[in-house]
Amino acid sequence: MVKNIFKYIFILGAAWFLIHSVYIITDGLTNTRRNAELAVVFGNTVNKDGTLSPRLKARLDKAIEIYQDHQVKKVLVSGGFGKEGYWEGNEMKKYLIENRIPSENIITDNHGDTTEKTVINSIKTADSLSYKSIVSVSQYYHQTRIKKLFKRHHFNNVTSSSPSYFEARDAYSVFREFFAYYL
Numbered sequence: 001m002v003k004n005i006f007k008y009i010f011i012l013g014a015a016w017f018l019i020h021s022v023y024i025i026t027d028g029l030t031n032t033r034r035n036a037e038l039a040v041v042f043g044n045t046v047n048k049d050g051t052l053s054p055r056l057k058a059r060l061d062k063a064i065e066i067y068q069d070h071q072v073k074k075v076l077v078s079g080g081f082g083k084e085g086y087w088e089g090n091e092m093k094k095y096l097i098e099n100r101i102p103s104e105n106i107i108t109d110n111h112g113d114t115t116e117k118t119v120i121n122s123i124k125t126a127d128s129l130s131y132k133s134i135v136s137v138s139q140y141y142h143q144t145r146i147k148k149l150f151k152r153h154h155f156n157n158v159t160s161s162s163p164s165y166f167e168a169r170d171a172y173s174v175f176r177e178f179f180a181y182y183l
Contacts, residue, residue: 043079
């Protein structure tokens with residue numbers, strides 16, 4: 001009897017994990033092509049030599065694409081100080097400038113060293129500019145939690161745009177995001 005209860009709990013948990021993971025993937029791969037006032041690019045690794053990780057470069061390339069398509073007015077780049085010795089926001093801004101986004105249309109947040117801090121700082125920036133809409137730019141597996149955090153902090157007009165960049169590590173990231181979503 002007890003063995004059957006544990007079996008059903010395990011099956012229920014596995015089904016919940018699978019369904020939620022499919023939702024994370026589907027939600028993240030659904031790029032909303034609506035205009036927003038501010039694009040928020042979530043930081044990632046800057047390598048020891050100062051180059052951007054492929055994942056971060058892909059996010060910035062997506063931000064450049066939506067900026068050049070006139071889907072946003074400004075781009076906010078957010079990250080922290082990495083163990084590699086670089087402020088992610090500063091390095092992200094340099095890349096955007098090198099790719100012809102005017103400096104005055106880039107906002108740097110070097111205090112967004114967690115997803116939630118980036119969300120909070122982005123809302124403060126949007127409020128200071130009287131902006132009412134944001135597009136989140138990050139990997140697909142990250143988007144569901146990002147949107148949840150924006151809603152938790154009472155900012156509801158958030159869409160998402162994810163780069164077409166995939167790597168083997170994504171399987172781990174989807175697994176991690178399942179648990180992070182409920183924290």
